[in-house]
Amino acid sequence: MRPIELLDRLGRWSSGRGPLYVLLAARMRQLIDDGELPPGVQLPPDRALAGGLAVGRTTVVAAYDLLRAEGRITRRQGSGTRVAGAPSSATVEDAPVDPIFLDSLESRDDGVLLAICAAPGDPPPELAEAYANMLPLLAKISGDIGYYPYGHPVLRQAIATRYSDHGVPTASDQVLVTNGGQQALTLLARAFLRPGDQVLVEAPTYPGALEAFREEAAVLRGLPVGLEGFEPAVRERRPALAYVIPTYHNPTGSVLSALARQRLARSAAALGVPLIEDEVPADLGFPGVPRPRPLAAFSDAVLSIGSLSKSVWGGLRIGWVRGPTPIIARLARLRAVSDLGGNVPAQLAAAELVARLDSLDLATELKSRHDQLRSLLARELPTWEVPPIRGGQTLWVRLPEGDGNSFAQTAMRHGIAVLPGAGLDVTGDSDAYLRLHFRARPDELTEAVRRLTSAWHSYHPPAGRVSTRPAIAI
Known part of the structure; x- marks a missing residue:
């Protein structure tokens, strides 16, 4: 798409409250969600759009970055900036919040175990x-x-x-x-x-x-x-x-x-x-x-x-x-x-x-299932870091290599859905983590660890992410 075409569709985008890049992103978000900028459309380069709008290039870059973070556009070196579509229909690749968050709220009948949505499995x-x-x-x-x-x-x-x-x-x-x-x-x-x-x-x-x-x-x-x-x-x-x-x-x-x-x-x-x-x-x-x-x-x-x-x-x-x-x-x-x-x-x-x-007798059951999951992980996946906690329903697990996003894809192929840490951290510092919950029944926790173990043994970290563990000063 040429800058002039996008300018026609943007109309009066700068009227409103907030920084210019937020207002620009808001208007483009509306165009994407309404289908006026359909998936796959290539958007103008930063400098070209900035020139057409008579704003600084940093304004356009910040607006694009905000839309990319929401999963509405993709930005790749060599192929430019393209519309990914509204989050409800797009395949979000690099979004800071994993779209599997919403999928996890629905019950599944495909045999996949959900280690994502932490909540009681049965009404008491x-x-x-x-x-x-x-x-x-x-x-x-x-x-x-x-x-x-x-x-x-x-x-x-x-x-x-x-x-x-x-x-x-x-x-x-x-x-x-x-x-x-x-x-x-x-x-x-x-x-x-x-x-x-x-x-x-x-x-x-x-x-x-x-x-x-x-x-x-x-x-x-x-x-x-x-x-x-x-x-x-x-x-x-x-x-x-x-x-x-x-x-x-x-x-x-x-x-x-x-x-x-x-x-x-x-x-x-x-x-x-x-x-x-x-x-x-x-x-x-x-x-x-x-x-x-x-x-x-x-x-x-x-x-x-x-x-x-x-x-x-x-x-x-x-x-x-x-x-x-x-x-x-x-x-x-x-x-x-x-x-x-x-x-x-x-x-x-x-x-x-x-x-x-x-x-309500919550404490005893929660502690029992916490201990069971940690024990199984320690036995089957001893290189994973799984600190104990004193309450709650989730374990924050650090992988010894690779990253949570790519491992989650491998895990899904082995019949278990896990929540990568990247989707929970706006700073981008939790790529090496997974969130696992222990609210499932004991037999389901056992099966979950079996599938996680199988997935880990077949997992190949992406190039450049062989080790996520920082060096330890002695």
């Missing part, structure tokens, strides 16, 4: 009991249309009580119920982000959060786990938002110390940076491991999100946001635009489950 008996117990309450409802954009009052109060019991005094008007933790993240991203805004995230981190932030055309900046270096990064980057998983971090399983929690929460409040505390894994501690205090215990400005998807069952779709009342009201208005309220029977059942969370 307590879920059916909670539904049975809520039926009399449902039968008594009268004069109620059932729309609760904030969430049902019974569930909001149950969540508020749970926070109060864990040392974070909370009123029900500080709680918004959502359709799972992912909707909570999406609403927060919509409320706080505009195209070009920067977000501080841990590297690595939960890929669903990265997707939510990218959907708002945010620029992601990675910091070490625990948001180490937070204050200098805020002063340098002026971020609009920060996101952290302080308890049983996904994917590493690490736990932020009490002192680090206090420092981070208070620094965010003092610097005026909205801080999202993802507590979804916080109820997954192993036996005898005390639950750490939430970040919200140190600053009421922290925005905490939670969910029953990991502690009860993903199909329940109950999540929440806990934060200042004005922000909760703002989020409820955003939610009402597309979702007038959640499923009332599910919320009534969830209210009972929230009150019983600490009595």
